[in-house]
């Protein structure tokens with residue numbers, strides 16, 4: 118109490134200096150002190166409120182990623198989210214807040230900053246995200262925004278990740294083909310015949326095959342003669358252009374599953390190339406598109422093969438027609454075709470064996486299956502998809518020739534591109550076999566089996582980050 122009286126005295130004394138009459142000094146001093154106390158209390162309340170709000174936001178942010186109730190969970194933070202992104206800034210500044218009154222100002226500044234910066238950074242985000250991944254947008258949003266301060270191209274994030282996945286899947290081929298081309302071109306002032314010769318070697322090593330390599334070299338030499346290859350950059354883009362063109366020549370887009378009902382897809386290929394896995398992934402994708410699917414476990418040569426298919430079927434909620442080990446695969450094809458018709462299925466996918474005692478046996482068996490399918494569903498199989506393993510390089514070409522002679526292969530699924538530097542085989546298949554690459558496998562995940570897009574494929578190899 119003594120210090121309060123002293124404080125009042127001091128204030129009164131100060132007021133005296135400003136010419137306040139003596140009889141009013143005490144009253145004015147009391148009034149000023151009262152105002153000061155009110156101000157301190159208000160500041161304290163403000164600080165407590167801000168801290169609680171920040172805690173609540175952090176809790177919401179932690180809950181948001183599972184995205185169980187995106188609308189509910191994200192709604193409250195939306196206006197706050199705009200302040201939330203620079204959370205690091207805010208947090209850094211918020212600490213000293215507890216100390217003294219002046220610290221109360223920086224957060225206000227931070228808010229002002231946020232309000233200035235956020236609208237530009239945030240506004241385009243939802244639009245682009247909704248376009249690309251409409252369902253996931255609300256879930257992704259908080260994470261995206263956390264990353265916002267340093268990344269400029271956020272609107273492209275979902276697209277980039279799809280493309281980026283492709284790039285990652287093709288990284289070994291990228292290094293062995295484009296990486297080496299870049300090293301060769303680096304620092305070269307002049308493009309000459311020697312350089313084209315070095316290029317030839319790179320193309321062969323990356324498994325583009327002799328014929329395709331010679332084709333490409335001839336085109337490059339031609340362009341060099343016409344002075345169209347002034348520098349390394351011109352060589353690089355000529356390569357990308359020529360590879361894309363060759364891939365596009367054979368490309369024929371995704372399967373037209375509406376062309377028949379049931380659309381029958383027969384999958385052939387040697388053991389271990391990824392037939393069953395590819396069928397499992399396709400079944401899941403077709404199912405996700407809303408189509409009804411029936412699978413036929415035509416690889417009766419090994420019990421494990423039909424079990425593997427059954428597991429895929431179970432996971433995707435797709436019916437699998439199986440017989441016991443050693444049963445006649447044509448009988449499986451017959452039953453599967455009957456089941457697909459009876460269930461009014463949209464798609465029937467038939468797995469087949471990849472190894473028999475002799476090649477001739479295998480090919481005869483495949484022909485027999487085709488006949489049975491055609492008898493049960495006229496026109497079937499509508500697609501005979503040959504699965505090739507990219508890691509086998511040129512050997513894949515031989516397999517393709519062998520199968521094409523026996524069954525009318527209509528498309529290729531090239532698997533395991535993620536595990537090989539020999540991805541150039543895609544170009545060889547298109548260019549030499551004149552068969553369309555329908556799908557490529559760039560990993561073990563369901564979505565890693567992709568419809569083949571030549572331009573995207575070439576871009577994934579040639580794009581610089």
Ligand SMILES: Nc1nc2c(ncn2[C@@H]2O[C@H](COP(=O)(O)OP(=O)(O)O)[C@@H](O)[C@H]2O)c(=O)[nH]1
Pocket residue numbers: 386387388389390391392393394395471504532533534535536557558559560561565
């Ligand atoms: N990394 C990778 N592995 C794959 C791909 N496709 C298939 N596989 C793997 O290849 C192996 C053999 O596949 P499988 O479907 O049993 O071959 P099948 O004998 O032709 O039926 C399995 O371990 C698959 O997971 C792919 O695109 N990338």
Ligand SMILES: [Mg+2]
Pocket residue numbers: 392393394416422468
């Ligand atoms: Mg199999």
